[in-house]
Amino acid sequence: MFFSYILKSLKDEKYYYGSTNDVDKRLTKHNKGEVKATKHRRPLKLHYKEEHSTRSEAFKREMFYKSIEGYRFLKDNNIIRRDV
Template sequence: MFVYILYSEKRSKYYVGQTANIEERLRRHNLGIVPSTKNGSPWKLVLQIEVLSRSEAMILEKKIKKRGAKRYIDNQFGV
């Protein structure tokens, strides 16, 4: 399982999600299949974190969303 952060330059927005297949999920986001991201294409993958289970992915996704994706990235990588 992966927790991932996408960025849309078009909307200047981040999106946080989880999936078992990053490539397929990114493809679906960029095709406009995912309602919450259909207006932001193209989305770029800016971070992916592999975790051991779906429950761990859900916990990390919630943590990132609560903090904010940009702040999470900045805190993790000292930007």
């Protein structure tokens, strides 16, 4: 199994989107500072995840989260919240 996931920074309240085959292990790496993109945004918590059959599907979903359509989907379904 593979997963697309969303982390939320407890420091700045921003989201990080990713994909992996082991969410717990990946979250640990993020919180240890081993991921450059989130190193200065620690601590992070798992906010949301989806399960996929293949790595490709998980990566495509990650890319969807990062798109305008994906952002709207996440907001419209109350998965993420952005106050403007």
